Amino acid sequence: MTLPHPKLFAATMRPPSFIIRRPNDGTPLSLDCSAISASPLFACRIIRNASALSRKSWQAIPLTPRRAPCWAPPILAGYTWAASLSRLGELTQATQILQEYEKSDLSPDAILLVGQLWTDMADYARAVASFLRALDRDPSLARAHYFAGLAQLRWDHTNEALEEFNAALKLTPDDPDAKIGLGYVYLQQNKQTEAKDIFRSVIATHPENGNAHYQLGKLLLNAGNVQEAVTELEAAARALPQTDYVHYQLQAAYRKESRTAEADRELQVYKELKAKNRQLTVPRPMERP
DSSP: OOOSSSSOOOOOOOOOEEEETTTTTEEEEEEEEEEGOOOHHHHHHHHHHHSSSSSTOOEEEEEOOOOOOGSSSHHHHHHHHHHHHEEEEEEEEHHHHHHHHTTTTHHHHHHHHHHHHHHHHTTTTHHHHHHHHHHHOTTTHHHHHHHHHHHHHTOOOOHHHHHHHHHHHSSOOOOHHHEEEEEEEHHHTTTTHHHHHHHHHHHHHHHTTHHHHHHHHHHHHHHTHHHHHHHHHHHHHHHHHTTTHHHHHHHHHHHHOOOOOHHHHHHHHHHHHHHHHHHHOOOOOOSSS
């Protein structure tokens, strides 16, 4: 998923310093954020990915900035802290932090950032409220409609998701993400022909979009169009080589064509990526706060 535009803060503001510390021996891994002050969301992504490592061996620890706390952009530090807690399953603490930031006078882009984290935490009501708040501040913010559509889709509000994706496309008609969102809605509505048409339209204008190739390939495979499905799934695997389920679908397609050696190769890639991803995933608690 594409993140919102990263220029949330003035270029003169210095992002906070962060490390990942190994609890058993205290060995730190420094992450120098000063070089990416123009793109603070990248710093968030670093911390967020790092905090997905097993809590038994790693912890994400925000450190005090080298200068006074005012040098740390509050939403960057708070978002990173909340995202890290969320990835570690500490949803109650993450919720408390986000609720405090919602009381602030945030920019529309910052509100989008908060809304995305609510979506990641499966609190779709708060997520949608955040995206609507961003749109109140800036009605031209197409990404707010897109993210609202994703939240509504995960909330099983199909009609509302359809409205949001269409609203995004009115503002940015060639947005491949919003088009793929429409495809997801059509799949939930069992409109497979419409979904195929959407995915094909994305591929026509954005041939590098691996997600569109994957979704179309999966539909073609289920419909028995194996040869065409293989073509699409091979394109998806080239575009998304680290995505395990793409390789799984490709091995299934190869197997239907009796291409056993290639199927076995893709199955092995799938198993290796699946094992790697499992090591980087922290289970979430069953109950929300």
